[in-house]
Amino acid sequence: MVNELPRTYLPHLYEGYLSSHLLKSNLVKPNFDISWSLSLFSNMTTLPLLVSVSIFVFVLAYILHQRLRFKLPPGPRPWPVVGNLYAIKPLKFRCFAEWAQAYGPIVSVWYGSALNVVVCDAELAKQVLRENDQQLADRHRTRLSARFSRDGKDLIWADYGPHYVKVRKVSTLELFSAKRLEELRPIREDEVTFMVESIFKDCTNPENHGKSLLVKKYLGDVAFNNITRLAFGKRFMNSEGIIDEQGQEFKAIVSNGLRLGASLTISEHIPWLQWMFPLEEEAVEKHNARRDGLTRVIMEEHTNARKKSGGAKKHFVDALLTLQEKYDLSEVTIIGLLWLGINLVTSMIGHLLHHFHWTTPDGVDPEEIDMSERPGVVTYMMTPLQAEATPRLPPHLHKRMASDM
Numbered sequence: 001m002v003n004e005l006p007r008t009y010l011p012h013l014y015e016g017y018l019s020s021h022l023l024k025s026n027l028v029k030p031n032f033d034i035s036w037s038l039s040l041f042s043n044m045t046t047l048p049l050l051v052s053v054s055i056f057v058f059v060l061a062y063i064l065h066q067r068l069r070f071k072l073p074p075g076p077r078p079w080p081v082v083g084n085l086y087a088i089k090p091l092k093f094r095c096f097a098e099w100a101q102a103y104g105p106i107v108s109v110w111y112g113s114a115l116n117v118v119v120c121d122a123e124l125a126k127q128v129l130r131e132n133d134q135q136l137a138d139r140h141r142t143r144l145s146a147r148f149s150r151d152g153k154d155l156i157w158a159d160y161g162p163h164y165v166k167v168r169k170v171s172t173l174e175l176f177s178a179k180r181l182e183e184l185r186p187i188r189e190d191e192v193t194f195m196v197e198s199i200f201k202d203c204t205n206p207e208n209h210g211k212s213l214l215v216k217k218y219l220g221d222v223a224f225n226n227i228t229r230l231a232f233g234k235r236f237m238n239s240e241g242i243i244d245e246q247g248q249e250f251k252a253i254v255s256n257g258l259r260l261g262a263s264l265t266i267s268e269h270i271p272w273l274q275w276m277f278p279l280e281e282e283a284v285e286k287h288n289a290r291r292d293g294l295t296r297v298i299m300e301e302h303t304n305a306r307k308k309s310g311g312a313k314k315h316f317v318d319a320l321l322t323l324q325e326k327y328d329l330s331e332v333t334i335i336g337l338l339w340l341g342i343n344l345v346t347s348m349i350g351h352l353l354h355h356f357h358w359t360t361p362d363g364v365d366p367e368e369i370d371m372s373e374r375p376g377v378v379t380y381m382m383t384p385l386q387a388e389a390t391p392r393l394p395p396h397l398h399k400r401m402a403s404d405m
Contacts (some may be wrong), residue, residue, distance in 0.1 A: 015278045073117060075108035083110025085266060096120060112269030114140060134160055142268045144260060154336030170327050175316055183314045186403035194403045195222040198396035203248045203389040210362040212386040231338050232298050233315035253291050259286060295335045356389040
């Protein structure tokens with residue numbers, strides 16, 4: 001604050017400090033001019049006023065700068081330095097939906113000093129993601145996402161440029177093309193019908209009569225098996241629901257990544273506070289090494305299998321390894337692309353409703369079910385849903401459609 005004070009004040013401040021110490025040490029006699037003392041007292045009383053004026057001018061300049069810098073979409077009024085951070089509720093999507101009702105489908109939200117534009121409309125989102133993707137491709141990387149993505153060497157966190165164009169082309173034309181997804185349909189059908197068969201066995205087991213089922217378990221298993229088979233080309237879970245060693249390692253890596261991702265602090269949005277909240281560098285490096293180690297083992301297994309069989313399968317790991325030379329893909333990029341997930345919720349829910357009649361547990365009304373969400377990197381229900389399942393179809397229609405892809 002001293003640097004904001006007038007320079008003429010500093011000599012008076014220093015002289016007052018020097019005089020008081022000389023008096024206490026009896027080195028000089030108190031015979032200085034009373035007018036000089038009153039002048040010093042007057043200058044000292046102006047210090048709080050100067051500080052207050054300085055703060056007011058700073059805040060006013062900040063507000064005017066933000067208002068005049070861009071013609072921004074409307075949004076909640078930001079505070080200096082912290083922006084809207086303290087107004088954002090734990091369940092962000094609900095908070096943004098409320099702001100969209102108040103300010104319109106495009107909302108300005110300030111994370112500290114960084115502007116975020118939230119689009120809450122399907123048609124506008126299509127314009128952002130498809131029609132103006134080049135201009136809006138860059139995403140702000142936090143310190144953690146920068147470490148996880150090797151400074152944007154994957155697709156999600158890549159800046160727009162040659163690398164982004166290349167990996168997007170690989171994803172669009174090779175990994176997620178309609179042809180490849182159709183070729184991988186047997187895997188998805190296998191896992192969804194395995195889930196149906198598991199629910200059928202459990203709900204028809206006499207020992208479970210009258211008991212509710214934990215729906216989360218079945219959805220989690222089918223998502224886990226789908227993603228690992230599509231991406232890594234192998235099933236970590238056997239028909240009895242037991243996960244092997246590699247599968248346990250995979251789940252531990254995913255869980256640890258979510259834990260690290262949830263450890264973000266306000267300093268990620270206020271850079272000058274980052275020295276107070278250092279990143280867990282050692283933990284992040286261990287996580288990356290663990291993730292890369294498992295992926296390299298799986299890649300090596302597939303490389304050896306291709307050499308023996310002379311052909312490649314349709315899942316992502318074989319596709320990327322066979323396309324590595326064509327697209328000049330580094331190992332880091334391949335690992336990053338392999339860890340992309342696939343949204344399978346629509347297919348799973350459709351099968352659950354088609355094969356079973358679902359009711360609430362005895363004594364529980366539908367209105368009494370707790371539908372609140374738990375905040376986090378991934379939003380789960382606060383209380384896991386439990387329901388009783390009754391088969392709607394003949395037993396043979398609940399059988400698994402196994403696939404060895």
